[in-house]
Amino acid sequence: MGVDKKILVIPGDGIGQEVTAWGQKVLETIAVNYKHNFVFEEGIMGHVAIEATGNPLPDETLDKARKSDAILFGAIGHAKYDNDPTLKVRPEQGLLKIRKELGLYANLRPIKLFDELLEASSIKPEILRGADILFFRELTGDVYFGEKKRSEDRNTASDLMIYHRYEVERIARKAYEAARSRRKKLCSVDKANVLEASRLWREVVQEIAKEYPDVETEHMFIDNAAMQLVKDPKRFDVVLTANLFGDILTDEASQIAGSMGMLASASVGDSTGFYEPIHGSAHDIAGKGIANPLASILSAALMLDISFGLKTESLRVIKAVEATLKQGFRTMDIANKHTENHFVMGTDAMGAKVLENLS
Numbered sequence: 579m580g581v582d583k584k585i586l587v588i589p590g591d592g593i594g595q596e597v598t599a600w601g602q603k604v605l606e607t608i609a610v611n612y613k614h615n616f617v618f619e620e621g622i623m624g625h626v627a628i629e630a631t632g633n634p635l636p637d638e639t640l641d642k643a644r645k646s647d648a649i650l651f652g653a654i655g656h657a658k659y660d661n662d663p664t665l666k667v668r669p670e671q672g673l674l675k676i677r678k679e680l681g682l683y684a685n686l687r688p689i690k691l692f693d694e695l696l697e698a699s700s701i702k703p704e705i706l707r708g709a710d711i712l713f714f715r716e717l718t719g720d721v722y723f724g725e726k727k728r729s730e731d732r733n734t735a736s737d738l739m740i741y742h743r744y745e746v747e748r749i750a751r752k753a754y755e756a757a758r759s760r761r762k763k764l765c766s767v768d769k770a771n772v773l774e775a776s777r778l779w780r781e782v783v784q785e786i787a788k789e790y791p792d793v794e795t796e797h798m799f800i801d802n803a804a805m806q807l808v809k810d811p812k813r814f815d816v817v818l819t820a821n822l823f824g825d826i827l828t829d830e831a832s833q834i835a836g837s838m839g840m841l842a843s844a845s846v847g848d849s850t851g852f853y854e855p856i857h858g859s860a861h862d863i864a865g866k867g868i869a870n871p872l873a874s875i876l877s878a879a880l881m882l883d884i885s886f887g888l889k890t891e892s893l894r895v896i897k898a899v900e901a902t903l904k905q906g907f908r909t910m911d912i913a914n915k916h917t918e919n920h921f922v923m924g925t926d927a928m929g930a931k932v933l934e935n936l937s
């Protein structure tokens with residue numbers, strides 16, 4: 579028996595538009611192959627929404643999001659805002675607001691290296707082989723949501739780094755539960771030697787750790803973690819961290835998987851699930867048709883598994899990606915200059931190869 583699901587697709591800006599089309603096509607193909615009924619709606623967010631309505635997250639999009647079983651998101655952002663920090667209405671506000679409004683406090687970012695991409699990374703293969711990390715990045719607190727201030731003379735600015743006990747408790751429990759079904763190791767990353775918000779974080783994680791005596795807990799400072807991640811990525815299993823640290827560490831960790839274009843994510847919490855690549859709208863390559871669509875396709879796989887419980891279908895998508903890589907097909911970001919038998923192609927050709935491997 580197939581399942582009925584309502585999926586909201588928010589392509590957003592830049593390469594978000596280009597790659598999300600392939601995440602959606604993969605979901606459509608899975609629906610046909612496994613006789614599910616997926617109904618798709620589209621919503622706008624980010625720069626495109628500001629241009630159309632003046633609002634980076636129009637009420638209509640938020641409304642559709644609340645009514646959906648899952649959301650497939652691309653990316654937001656536009657060079658115009660990056661180049662002019664004085665602009666008050668910004669694409670990123672849309673993404674932050676939808677995360678907060680939907681209570682998406684846990685952002686899962688799996689870092690899994692496909693063997694075929696061992697040579698694509700800037701890190702040595704012997705350091706990378708076997709690396710498999712699951713990040714739990716807190717997503718609705720921290721400096722992203724604390725009070726922002728600018729003095730009247732505009733010469734002083736501050737962003738409040740704020741955490742409440744309950745926010746740390748709920749994401750810590752989720753991370754520990756995940757660690758239990760993996761290698762039973764959890765590393766909590768903070769800056770408790772300096773920051774009061776991190777001291778609360780560490781205190782709460784130490785308390786929650788007592789509920790999970792079967793999981794080995796380690797606490798690490800963010801600066802050390804950033805170094806250890808590239809020195810010896812295999813030492814990590816589950817990494818639990820705050821919003822800002824998780825944002826930065828996972829971009830770094832994308833090099834373990836070969837490219838930003840390979841990393842998918844799932845944001846979960848109080849209601850619907852939200853699935854997106856970890857990358858942004860990538861102005862430098864937007865509109866050129868060369869972005870890697872695999873992060874969006876792998877985000878669709880996470881949706882099938884986490885929101886719909888369709889593990890077989892999710893694995894089918896991952897296998898199709900693996901098969902595509904095994905056949906030597908590569909987008910520019912994961913091509914190895916030293917290998918002759920790679921076929922370097924654009925977004926649409928790569929997406930089409932994955933679809934072929936799904937059929």
Ligand SMILES: NC(=O)C1=CN([C@@H]2O[C@H](COP(=O)(O)OP(=O)(O)OC[C@H]3O[C@@H](n4cnc5c(N)ncnc54)[C@H](O)[C@@H]3O)[C@@H](O)[C@H]2O)C=CC1
Pocket residue numbers: 593597652653654655656657660670673838839840854855856857858859860861862863868869870871873911
């Ligand atoms: N979740 C989101 O919507 C995010 C939005 N942004 C926004 O995106 C805009 C650009 O930000 P950046 O700092 O440049 O980060 P970015 O993640 O967009 O790009 C960083 C680098 O990775 C490359 N890259 C990213 N995705 C790729 C893909 N699928 N295939 C091949 N290469 C890929 C880009 O070409 C660029 O060189 C900004 O406006 C920023 O605010 C940034 C990060 C996350």
Ligand SMILES: CC(C)CC(=O)C(=O)O
Pocket residue numbers: 670673674825856857858
């Ligand atoms: C653009 C930010 C709001 C978000 C970000 O960089 C991320 O979620 O990875």
Ligand SMILES: [Mg+2]
Pocket residue numbers: 825826829856
């Ligand atoms: Mg980021």
